[in-house]
Amino acid sequence: MAVVFERVAVIGVGLIGASIARAARAEGAAGEVALYDADEGVRARARALELGEVCDSAAAAAAGADLVILAVPVGAMAKALEAAAPGVKPGAIITDVGSVKGAVVQALRPLAPRDALLIPGHPIAGTEHSGPDAGFATLFKGRWHILTPLDDPRPEYAAGLDRLEAFWRALGANVERMDLARHDVVLAVTSHLPHLIAFNIVAMAEDLESVTESEVVKFSASGFRDFTRIAASDPTMWRDVFLNNREAVLEVLGRFSEDLAALQRAIRWGEGDALYDLFDRARRMRREVIEAGQDTPAPNWGREN
Amino acid sequence: MAVVFERVAVIGVGLIGASIARAARAEGAAGEVALYDADEGVRARARALELGEVCDSAAAAAAGADLVILAVPVGAMAKALEAAAPGVKPGAIITDVGSVKGAVVQALRPLAPRDALLIPGHPIAGTEHSGPDAGFATLFKGRWHILTPLDDPRPEYAAGLDRLEAFWRALGANVERMDLARHDVVLAVTSHLPHLIAFNIVAMAEDLESVTESEVVKFSASGFRDFTRIAASDPTMWRDVFLNNREAVLEVLGRFSEDLAALQRAIRWGEGDALYDLFDRARRMRREVIEAGQDTPAPNWGREN
Numbered sequence: 366m367a368v369v370f371e372r373v374a375v376i377g378v379g380l381i382g383a384s385i386a387r388a389a390r391a392e393g394a395a396g397e398v399a400l401y402d403a404d405e406g407v408r409a410r411a412r413a414l415e416l417g418e419v420c421d422s423a424a425a426a427a428a429g430a431d432l433v434i435l436a437v438p439v440g441a442m443a444k445a446l447e448a449a450a451p452g453v454k455p456g457a458i459i460t461d462v463g464s465v466k467g468a469v470v471q472a473l474r475p476l477a478p479r480d481a482l483l484i485p486g487h488p489i490a491g492t493e494h495s496g497p498d499a500g501f502a503t504l505f506k507g508r509w510h511i512l513t514p515l516d517d518p519r520p521e522y523a524a525g526l527d528r529l530e531a532f533w534r535a536l537g538a539n540v541e542r543m544d545l546a547r548h549d550v551v552l553a554v555t556s557h558l559p560h561l562i563a564f565n566i567v568a569m570a571e572d573l574e575s576v577t578e579s580e581v582v583k584f585s586a587s588g589f590r591d592f593t594r595i596a597a598s599d600p601t602m603w604r605d606v607f608l609n610n611r612e613a614v615l616e617v618l619g620r621f622s623e624d625l626a627a628l629q630r631a632i633r634w635g636e637g638d639a640l641y642d643l644f645d646r647a648r649r650m651r652r653e654v655i656e657a658g659q660d661t662p663a664p665n666w667g668r669e670n
Numbered sequence: 671m672a673v674v675f676e677r678v679a680v681i682g683v684g685l686i687g688a689s690i691a692r693a694a695r696a697e698g699a700a701g702e703v704a705l706y707d708a709d710e711g712v713r714a715r716a717r718a719l720e721l722g723e724v725c726d727s728a729a730a731a732a733a734g735a736d737l738v739i740l741a742v743p744v745g746a747m748a749k750a751l752e753a754a755a756p757g758v759k760p761g762a763i764i765t766d767v768g769s770v771k772g773a774v775v776q777a778l779r780p781l782a783p784r785d786a787l788l789i790p791g792h793p794i795a796g797t798e799h800s801g802p803d804a805g806f807a808t809l810f811k812g813r814w815h816i817l818t819p820l821d822d823p824r825p826e827y828a829a830g831l832d833r834l835e836a837f838w839r840a841l842g843a844n845v846e847r848m849d850l851a852r853h854d855v856v857l858a859v860t861s862h863l864p865h866l867i868a869f870n871i872v873a874m875a876e877d878l879e880s881v882t883e884s885e886v887v888k889f890s891a892s893g894f895r896d897f898t899r900i901a902a903s904d905p906t907m908w909r910d911v912f913l914n915n916r917e918a919v920l921e922v923l924g925r926f927s928e929d930l931a932a933l934q935r936a937i938r939w940g941e942g943d944a945l946y947d948l949f950d951r952a953r954r955m956r957r958e959v960i961e962a963g964q965d966t967p968a969p970n971w972g973r974e975n
Contacts, residue, residue, distance in 0.1 A: 440942075464892075489889050489891050489892045490891070491892075492969030492970045493956070493969060493970070494969050499969065508891060509888065509889060509891070511889075541888075550880055550881055551881050551885050551886075551889055552889065552892060554875055554878065554880075554881045554886055554894070555875075555881075555885075555886055555889045555890055555892045555893060555894040556889070556892030556893040556894065557893075558871065559871060559892075559893035559894050559896070559897055560893050561930075561933065562867055562871060562930075563893075563952070564933075564948060564949050564952045565926065565929055565930050565933055565948075566863065566864060566867060566926060567952035567955045567956075568929065568948050568951050568952045569925060569926055569929045570859055570860075570955070571951060571952070571954075571955055572929075573859065573922075573925070575855055575859075575921075575922075576855060576856050576859045576860075578955075578958070580856050580860075581856075581859055581860055581955075582955070582958045582959050582962045582964060583814065583846075583962060583964070584794050584814060584816075584856055584857065584860045584861070585860055585959050585962075585964045585965070586794050586795070586813060586814070586964050586965070587769075587794045587796075587857060587860050587861030587864075588860060588861040588862075588864035588865050588868075588900060589859070589860040589861065589864050590959050590964055590965040591864070591896055591899070591900060592864055593952075593955050593956040593959045593965070594896070594956060594965070594971070595893060595896060596949070596952035596953060596955065596956060597952075597953045597956035597957075598949075598953075600945075600946050600949035600950040600953060601946065603945075603949050604942050604945045604946045604949060607937045607945055608937070608940055608942055608945070611937055611938065611940070614937060615934065615937060615938060616880075617878075617880075618930075618934055618937075620874060620878070621870065621871060621874055622927065622930065622931075622934075624870055624873065624874045624877075625866075625867075625870050625923075625927065626927075628866065628869075628870055629920065629923055629927075632912045632913070632916055632919060632920060632923075633916065633920060635913055635916070637745075637909050637913055640905075640908070640909045640912055640913070641905050641906065641909045643869060643870075643873050644869050644901070644903075644905035644908050644909060645905040646873050646876060647868070647869045647872035647873045647876070647898075647901035647902075648901060648902045648903075648905060649876075650872045650875070650876055650883075650886075650887070650898050650901065651798070651872075651898040651899060651901065651902035652902075653883070653887045654887050654890050654895050654898045657887045657888060657890075659887060659888070659890045659891050659895055660890070660891070660895040660898070660899070660973070661973045663973070664797030664798060664799050664804065665797045665798070665971075666899070666970075666971040666972075666973040667971075667972065667973055668965070668966045668968070668971040668972060668973070
């Protein structure tokens, strides 16, 4: 695979940052990878894992890089770019991996050097694990990467966008270009609300008086355990998502609650046909997800029971 | 493995019934397995799959059986036992696999022959697939099987209970004995509510005007896809669960909605610390589930991306 960027800087070495570093080197998409994390312990792990050249400042990592990737929680993006900016070279591409795009662009736009190209992005990939040790080279393979380009008329912006797309494709991702605001609404439905619901049910179960926590854990294989996996995701990352995509999340959450109230009423009044129709409809969506290659058809995800 | 029951009758050949037939024969826990399903097409499949002796009536399957297992949706239990009862021999054990126990016992108790032993049960095992083809012999291995014995003073009842426990252990399950009412409350939390939530979010996403169904499917790997798996479970089975465990489900659903409203408020008012604390708390539950051996620690359940 041809090198897409001679030097790539990764600011923030969590699951995503570490996976980018591994994937970029495994695929030969980057000539070299420089890394920085604000946490000294994480930098030490990144060194031990040999993820690339671990620098002692964001600016040092960014220095000379053709691509600077901000891989920190949404609420830490501004600080990360502020720290990296002094090192960013003219013409460099700055991108991010935040799950929210509108708020991130608002935060980053005033901070990006004027001769750099700010091209926000979001990989639809991850696991419930966090930190540099959780990263792996194949995380992005076959997954979508969404780019939400700004309205930037410079010809080099269009060229940079193509190059950034080539980089993500080299890492195995499928790339989709999307409007900022649309991204935030779509992700509120497909990602933010599901996580919120999972966090809520798991925290609720811990609080119940009627059922003990150990009973919940013991019989969790009847459905509950699946929610605990999603609810195990990084709390800082998710706090920032909800604080920064508030409007879209509140809107879809309102809709969810409204529908849930209708379902509650159907149960209370014993409306079997209404329940059946709704469950049957929900079932069809699974088929589409499988057909679109977005999940495995293996029962129980093929997990060993 | 020693034979626990000479002849086992399985009434209802879906995922669970077919798995019991396969497991009982694979483990040698049954001398022979007789099956019946009210659906002629399912009986034909059961024959083609060679699950055992497929009979043309429930009574014929039950005839001579030491153990009769009702493996039909909760709402169909009474009809299944009515049909099987003429064949049930004195001293036979009648059990079921329903996800609700209180309502099932109310339905079955008046129908069970007086010289039979009615011992309700519930395997905490399953996949999102349905029907005889979905069954497999290892479904119960390492999973819990809950027995909810009745208050029956006959000495042969206690002996039958031990024997039924031995049968499920032979199939690889861990067996727990529990009070009927407690079962229904615990399962409302660990199973019924999670499924209800999953059905609701998936049906809601299909109805949205702001985001298309194809967008939801395309980017479902960001969280949503996990809910589609749970929501793919058999709609008839789940309709019956909600109609028959109404009180416990409504109570825990009320609690869920209350907590969700508090979470909604925290998002609206930007209460980052409250969100973080709740997400962090939810995360801990995952560790307990893993430590209890109730789920795989592999990231993303080890599914291939």
